[in-house]
Amino acid sequence: MNPYMRLIVEAGPLAAFFVSNSKFGIMTGTAVFMAATLVALLVSWHFERRVPVMPVVGAGFVLVFGGLTLWLNDDLFIKIKPTLVNLLLATVLFVGHATRRNVMKHVLGTVLNLTDEGWRTLGLRWAWFFLVLAGLNEAVWRTLSTDDWVNFKVFGIMPLTLLFSMLQAPFILRHQVADEQPRDEAAAP
Template structure:
């Protein structure tokens, strides 16, 4: 998929949520977020003929918690969504670690080639990061206005995630397996 289309499918629903919330409030923003999420999945399917696991899980949560928000007319549910998604991801990564399975390798193994130690370290770092994001989301929605929470969701969580991802580069480079090493391991 074209990188710009990929960026649009990944960040577009969040941008739509942000702008609609600013213009029409959290309920309309939530409805637009749900529709934009479904459109993004449709675009992903159109270009790749598959639905990536993480966006699919995220979409399920958006539809479930967005639906509860609209049905019950209570923004608590859409505010809880990031906490629960991040807790789910952290739980999966920690459980897989203790079961000596590597979910990250399964999800990213076609993009990255790392040593087993590299995959374990990367997975644990992401698990802890997801816990941090869950705690931050809880602190922000419980102590700030809804508009401040939406701003944090767009201008806090997203940049923090991009920064955290970039900070993993030294680990990835240190544990990267070359094509020759992969070939000799087969």
């Protein structure tokens, strides 16, 4: 899948949620979010013949909490979804750290090649970041209007996550392990 299509697949459901909420309210926004999330999974499957684990987990949360929101006519459920997702991610990373299972290496090991210490520290950094996001989400939905919370979800959480990711680049570069030369080149005289 080309980068533009990937961006549409990943950010499209959130954009659809934002637009439909602003025009029709949170209930319609939630229904559109659920439908757009399913469409994104199908598009991903169509182009790649696989769907990565994280989008499936995210879709599961969207469908369960969106479904509860619509069924019970209570926007509390869609508002607490980001809190619970971030708490789950933080818990997985903290438990992985405590049990010396490197979850970050398992998830990103095909993309990055870091030292063990690099993986451990990166995992802890992300775990704390997810806790901060959970706390921010709780503070925002409890103190601001629903429309303000939707704006925070779209224009706050995603930019904060991108910024945090970019801030990890120097650390990642310091802890990268140089790729080994292929054996054929190493054996050549």
